[in-house]
Amino acid sequence: MTTYAALLRGINVGGNKKLPMADLRELMTGLGHDGVRTYLQSGQAVFTSGHGDEESLAAELTRAVERRFGFSVDVIVRAHAYLKAVAxxxxxxxxxxxxxxxxxxxxxxxxxxxxxxxxxxxxxxxxxxxxxxxxxxxxxxxxxxxxxxxxxxxxxxxxxxxxxxxxxxxxxxxxxxxxxxxx
CATH class of the missing domain: 3.30.70 (Alpha-Beta Plaits)
Structure with a gap:
């Protein structure tokens, strides 16, 4: 299992693309991810997954948000090692x-x-x-x-x-x- 952060672009900004974090956690758990937690209201979620890679996980979440909430959102997914190296x-x-x-x-x-x-x-x-x-x-x-x-x-x-x-x-x-x- 790898721990990732999903970075959703442009949600809950200026009243646009409203996506409550509780709903995002529920959606991601329904996709089979474990330990889903969110940070702030501006589109960060942390989760663990044993399937997929960063790009496929981002694409999966993008599709799921659009199906459930009716709007498209860009998503970047990055693993802990990368996030740590960036910092x-x-x-x-x-x-x-x-x-x-x-x-x-x-x-x-x-x-x-x-x-x-x-x-x-x-x-x-x-x-x-x-x-x-x-x-x-x-x-x-x-x-x-x-x-x-x-x-x-x-x-x-x-x-x-x-x-x-x-x-x-x-x-x-x-x-x-x-x-x-x-x-």
Whole structure:
């Protein structure tokens, strides 16, 4: 059995795509997953499964949400080892920053630096971003809501052909904890 986190993109935001977490837990348990737990209302679920891989589990959950709730939602599923590696590889001093200043965008597939080559990094300073393994780390000193760089990074050219969903640093750390093997 492997422990995973499912990251659902764009649910319960601004009154759109309402999906109560109790209903999500019930749905995922009905798919045969064990130990289903959710974190916050913004689309994180942790579960264990002995079947499938990250991509097939994400596709299964996407289909199940659409059948049950009537709307499509993008899902990324990642195992504990990956989530832990992402947190450990953070190129910014996470321990010294407020959680609102640091975000991770998870991608469904690898992305290359060429995808972001047109972005004038100097024009956005002190905001910065760095790429990792299927992730983008964003340092936004004034928070995501005020970030001009985040707005630029979310444009279709940057995300074309991949699912992208962002989480603040508190959520990144919490998902590592929640997916850690239980003693």
């Amino acid at each position: 450990e590889a953070c190129p910014f001093p996470a321990a010294e920053l407020e959680a609102k200043q640091l975000h991770v965008t998870y991608f469904s597939a690898p992305v290359t630096a060429e995808r972001f080559a047109e972005i004038d990094r100097a024009a956005h300073l002190p905001e910065e971003f760095r790429l990792g393994d299927r992730v983008l780390y964003l340092y936004a000193p004034e928070g995501l809501g005020r970030s001009k760089l985040a707005e630029t990074l979310s444009r279709p050219r940057a995300t074309k052909g991949v699912i992208a969903t962002s989480r603040n640093w508190n959520t990144v750390v919490k998902l590592v904890e929640m997916t850690a093997p239980q003693a």
